[in-house]
Amino acid sequence: MLVMLCCDKYNLKCLSRRCQICKNKVIPYNEFSNDQEIEYYEWGRDKKKVGQKEINITKKFKRTTQIRNLILKREDSLPKFFSHTANIINQYQTITELKKSLNDYETLVHMDFSENYSYRFAKEVQSLHFGGSRGQLVNALDTIHQQWGLIYRKHSSLYLKKSPNITTDSPSSQYRNKYIFYIMTQLQNVFSSLKSVTWNYQEVGHGKGTPDGVGAVVKRTADYQVKC
Ligand SMILES: [Zn+2]
Structure with missing residues (x-):
């Protein structure tokens, strides 16, 4: 769709619809009859016990829904x-x-958080009907959750560091809170030569790249060990 609507899908000017050449481009729809209903899938939020x-x-x-509704929804x-x-x-x-x-x-420290691990386990454990010991198991497995960071230096190849375990109810919110900014202001007390720190967030579910890959290997390895 982006290829259709932008001159260059990696160009910020096109993506922000400020490009004079492509900003008015629209999706070409085929002719359709609106009497018929159409099935489609949509991601949404739900609760689970x-x-x-x-x-x-x-x-x-x-x-x-009717096709026209779906088109309007997409637009x-x-x-x-x-x-x-x-x-x-x-x-x-x-x-x-x-x-x-x-x-x-x-x-440059590139960090990711693995937020699905304990949940995936919780689901698996539940399906096996562990009964009374279930809660305990889930708690024990929560501690498997770890942070992985990749450290980049000029001229040096990247290397891997495991940061300390931090266990909270919501791993994904660990870095998305006000405390992290407070901690940043205090870093110089520990590292006196520190001149400046910047923090770049990335969109949910995107651009985590290398740490994501590391996290995936860790998860798969842990999964395999537990199944054994
Ligand atoms: Zn353009």
Whole structure:
């Protein structure tokens, strides 16, 4: 769709619909009869009970509607989709630029959080009907959750560091809170030579790249061990 609507799907000007050449491009729809209903899938939020806890999950919903409604719905969601994509491209380009321009005194730490691990287990454990020991098991497995970071220095190949375990109810919110900004202001007390820190967030579910891959291997390995 982006290829159809933009001169260049990696160009921020096109993605923010400020490009004079492509900003008025529209999706060409074929002629259709609106009498018929159409089925489609949509991601949405749902709640699910795991043990005593109720958790929020993202789930694919099957829906039925008239074609025209679906087209209107899609057109409605386009601006949001464009800005989401523009954010991804912008963040990715910024981080690539930062990596390339590191000087001798700079370090880039690329971090990810693995938020699905304990949930995947909770689901598996539940399906096996562990009964009374279930809660305990889920808690024990929560601690498997770890943070992985990749450290980039000028001239040096990247290496891997495992950061300390931090266990919370919602792993994904660990870095998305006000405390992290407070901690940043205090870093200089520990590292007196520290001159400046910047924090670049990335869009949910995108652009995590290398740490994501590391996280996936860790998860698969842990899954395999537990199944054994
Ligand atoms: Zn354009």
